[in-house]
Amino acid sequence: MTGPRARAVALCAVLHGAALLIPVHRVAAQTQDEPGAAGPEAAGTPQMPPPAAVSASAWRWTVDATAFVGFNYQRRKFRDFDAWESQNWVMATGARPAGGGMLVLSSMMSLEPLTLRDIGSHQVFQTGETFRRAPLIDYQHPHDLFMGLGAQFRRSLGRLAIVAAVDLVGAPSLGPSAFMHRPSGRENPQAPLGHHHLDSSHITPGVVRGGIETGAWRMEGSWFRGREPDENRLDLDIGALDSAAARLSWTRGPWSAQISGAHLTEPEAISPYDAKRLTASIAYTSGSAARGIDWLAAVGQSREAHGNLESYLWEAAVRAGAATTLYIRAESVAKDILDAGFHPRGTFHRHRQSQVGALTIGYIREVANTRAGRAGVGADVTGYAVPPNLRDSYGSPLSFHVFLRYRAPRLSSGAPVHIH
Amino acid sequence: MAARIPRERRSRESAVRLATGVCLLALAAAGCGSSASPSGPSTSPAPTPDRPATITITASGVSPREVLTTIGSRVTFVNNDVIPHDIAGGPDPSRPDCHEIDAVGFLTPGQSRQTNPFERARTCEYHDHSAHSPNVAGRIIIR
Numbered sequence: 001m002t003g004p005r006a007r008a009v010a011l012c013a014v015l016h017g018a019a020l021l022i023p024v025h026r027v028a029a030q031t032q033d034e035p036g037a038a039g040p041e042a043a044g045t046p047q048m049p050p051p052a053a054v055s056a057s058a059w060r061w062t063v064d065a066t067a068f069v070g071f072n073y074q075r076r077k078f079r080d081f082d083a084w085e086s087q088n089w090v091m092a093t094g095a096r097p098a099g100g101g102m103l104v105l106s107s108m109m110s111l112e113p114l115t116l117r118d119i120g121s122h123q124v125f126q127t128g129e130t131f132r133r134a135p136l137i138d139y140q141h142p143h144d145l146f147m148g149l150g151a152q153f154r155r156s157l158g159r160l161a162i163v164a165a166v167d168l169v170g171a172p173s174l175g176p177s178a179f180m181h182r183p184s185g186r187e188n189p190q191a192p193l194g195h196h197h198l199d200s201s202h203i204t205p206g207v208v209r210g211g212i213e214t215g216a217w218r219m220e221g222s223w224f225r226g227r228e229p230d231e232n233r234l235d236l237d238i239g240a241l242d243s244a245a246a247r248l249s250w251t252r253g254p255w256s257a258q259i260s261g262a263h264l265t266e267p268e269a270i271s272p273y274d275a276k277r278l279t280a281s282i283a284y285t286s287g288s289a290a291r292g293i294d295w296l297a298a299v300g301q302s303r304e305a306h307g308n309l310e311s312y313l314w315e316a317a318v319r320a321g322a323a324t325t326l327y328i329r330a331e332s333v334a335k336d337i338l339d340a341g342f343h344p345r346g347t348f349h350r351h352r353q354s355q356v357g358a359l360t361i362g363y364i365r366e367v368a369n370t371r372a373g374r375a376g377v378g379a380d381v382t383g384y385a386v387p388p389n390l391r392d393s394y395g396s397p398l399s400f401h402v403f404l405r406y407r408a409p410r411l412s413s414g415a416p417v418h419i420h
Numbered sequence: 421m422a423a424r425i426p427r428e429r430r431s432r433e434s435a436v437r438l439a440t441g442v443c444l445l446a447l448a449a450a451g452c453g454s455s456a457s458p459s460g461p462s463t464s465p466a467p468t469p470d471r472p473a474t475i476t477i478t479a480s481g482v483s484p485r486e487v488l489t490t491i492g493s494r495v496t497f498v499n500n501d502v503i504p505h506d507i508a509g510g511p512d513p514s515r516p517d518c519h520e521i522d523a524v525g526f527l528t529p530g531q532s533r534q535t536n537p538f539e540r541a542r543t544c545e546y547h548d549h550s551a552h553s554p555n556v557a558g559r560i561i562i563r
Contacts, residue, residue, distance in 0.1 A: 076528065077528070077531070078528055079528070079529045079530030081502070131503075132551075133551075134503070135550060135551075137504045137550065138503070337504070338506070338526050340550055341548075341550040341551065346514070393526055393527070393528045393531055
């Protein structure tokens with residue numbers, strides 16, 4: 001079974017799987033996906049409850065899931081594109097005290113390899129990764145089946161705490177939380193255009209992390225495989241840990257911030273060159289489910305052999321009530337669309353850059369809120385500021401999404417364990 | 421505990437109902453599939469002897485792979501694929517040649533553009549600077 005029918009059946013499997021989990025877990029009271037539950041920006045690492053909150057005798061399991069099903073329409077100068085598609089993911093985390101600290105096992109999966117087309121989701125000006133060995137342009141790639149699979153240990157030592165983690169698939173110490181995890185961005189089914197300058201390393205095959213925390217500060221480093229996921233979305237891309245990253249993050253109340261940098265060994269399959277990536281971000285998370293605003297401002301720079309590409313992002317989720325959310329994303333991203341592609345080593349030239357602007361305004365209305373989860377109906381529109389060197393090819397495109405969003409309740413067999 | 425079991429059953433039934441509703445929507449959507457539709461002047465006329473040569477790019481490559489033209493003429497490239505292509509002169513990125521072809525450059529789906537007039541009799545190869553696929557490559561013979 002292939003094609004759209006297989007994608008729909010795959011989505012059903014996700015939803016029914018999540019739904020059938022409910023009776024075997026105690027549904028945590030008042031954890032209906034409260035925006036603050038994800039906590040302040042934690043920059044891609046599991047946040048664990050204090051040891052006292054978890055029984056010494058048992059694993060505490062938490063399951064979370066989100067699925068968007070909708071229509072994607074991209075109005076363009078020469079040819080329009082449209083598709084029915086689904087972005088989705090499910091996460092499961094188990095935690096228990098061990099060795100005087102807390103051990104957390106985490107996993108995250110997505111059926112996007114089946115619920116999106118092989119080439120990905122239409123998105124004007126989006127770039128990053130490849131399809132049939134050609135660079136993806138105007139498409140957001142599907143995420144891998146295995147988005148996360150790893151273990152983390154955290155132990156307090158007086159005023160300090162140490163963190164160590166090993167991930168078969170995970171996130172190195174680089175960038176802000178990935179867009180689908182951060183409260184400011186997770187109502188938007190579309191990836192930021194600056195995804196590959198900011199948070200694209202959230203699915204990295206092979207990560208070893210270590211860090212130290214004191215008060216509001218955390219310093220961590222990681223070694224990982226720098227190559228981005230390959231075109232086979234169903235496998236694990238095991239390889240040497242050839243890249244390194246470091247991040248300093250700070251959290252106080254609703255505020256959080258991070259600066260990070262990485263050396264990436266040949267991150268793109270079509271470019272035989274290393275790259276460096278620098279990011280900085282600050283976020284505010286209101287923590288209120290009914291009314292408030294969560295926002296993130298971030299800047300990223302990819303220092304590549306063919307030039308430096310910079311990305312600026314501001315996004316927010318504004319809740320005017322328990323059932324209404326307005327989301328906004330504004331970006332200015334440097335793209336080398338005009339010179340993307342394979343460059344044999346030694347074929348060097350500066351890429352022409354195009355500074356693309358994008359503004360997305362979206363709205364979600366909750367239409368069902370039961371113990372089985374929440375369902376919302378949403379829509380958004382994106383307008384673009386097209387640089388002069390792309391106007392001939394793109395004109396003035398517009399993007400539209402209309403979708404149904406299902407979000408499972410935050411299911412827990414005990415104290416909730418938050419994943420970012 | 422006795423009262424808890426019916427609650428859990430209700431919860432399971434409610435969950436399955438919600439999931440089933442979403443599935444029905446997804447299955448209905450799957451029947452509609454995905455498409456790309458022309459919205460502008462994207463097609464070019466079929467080549468005829470008294471018109472400039474036209475090379476069409478689709479997902480399976482370029483057609484025709486080899487065209488014949490004359491000095492002073494132009495060749496039109498039409499991108500009927502669903503991804504952009506970047507047409508440049510020369511057999512590959514490391515051997516640029518025939519800069520008249522570079523005028524075609526980046527073509528989004530549906531877009532077409534001409535080469536500059538060819539100045540002398542020779543055989544020019546071209547490649548896709550984005551995809552470097554052997555299917556999106558060919559030659560133009562100028563006489």
